[in-house]
Amino acid sequence: MLSTTIGVFALQGDVREHLAALEAVGVTTLTVRRPEELARCDGLVIPGGESTTMGKLARIFGLLDPLRERIATGMPTFGTCAGMIMLADRVLDGTADQETIGGLDITVRRNAFGRQVHSFEGPLTMTGLAEPVHAVFIRAPWVESVGDDVEVLARVEGGEAHGRIVAVRQGNLMATSFHPEVGGDARVHRSFVDLVRSA
Numbered sequence: 001m002l003s004t005t006i007g008v009f010a011l012q013g014d015v016r017e018h019l020a021a022l023e024a025v026g027v028t029t030l031t032v033r034r035p036e037e038l039a040r041c042d043g044l045v046i047p048g049g050e051s052t053t054m055g056k057l058a059r060i061f062g063l064l065d066p067l068r069e070r071i072a073t074g075m076p077t078f079g080t081c082a083g084m085i086m087l088a089d090r091v092l093d094g095t096a097d098q099e100t101i102g103g104l105d106i107t108v109r110r111n112a113f114g115r116q117v118h119s120f121e122g123p124l125t126m127t128g129l130a131e132p133v134h135a136v137f138i139r140a141p142w143v144e145s146v147g148d149d150v151e152v153l154a155r156v157e158g159g160e161a162h163g164r165i166v167a168v169r170q171g172n173l174m175a176t177s178f179h180p181e182v183g184g185d186a187r188v189h190r191s192f193v194d195l196v197r198s199a
């Protein structure tokens with residue numbers, strides 16, 4: 001079998017952590033800053049970071065339209081946190097000029113967990129994983145609503161945000177509000193790699 005190449009959008013964000021998680025799963029990785037690099041990818045990860053900056057840089061580097069085209073034509077893509085925002089069709093509490101790639105029929109709310117609770121972590125039950133994942137949330141978005149074709153993979157359990165959607169899948173697109181690349185558990189990346197291999 002030809003090896004699977006998964007790119008990590010690398011204009012901004014926690015690129016290294018994703019590269020390490022993907023390498024732990026045993027795929028070939030590639031940092032993506034230019035359309036030529038994107039063209040070599042079987043799948044793509046969009047990391048956590050800052051979504052307004054990602055949108056601006058993607059526009060400046062001529063990557064926004066190639067990304068939209070690859071995603072529209074089925075390239076499996078996994079967004080974490082800011083990456084989830086980049087994949088969302090609709091953003092609440094974004095900046096006026098915020099551009100996303102889009103593709104996922106979801107509405108996300110940026111920095112949804114409030115100013116007091118920027119960051120928290122804990123176990124989270126996720127569809128497809130036998131044991132809970134240790135989910136790290138850093139100024140995270142949540143998914144306010146989803147379209148009919150979107151499968152909800154995880155919801156917050158307990159606390160003020162109980163029931164809020166924090167992981168979704170729609171066809172070849174996956175997104176989490178939290179950071180599975182942090183903490184050495186590669187199971188979420190493995191399920192994305194399985195998605196890429198079956199695409």
Ligand SMILES: NC(=O)CC[C@H](N)C(=O)O
Binds near residue numbers: 051111141
């Ligand atoms: N950890 C993160 O990726 C935070 C996302 C950030 N709050 C944004 O709006 O882009």
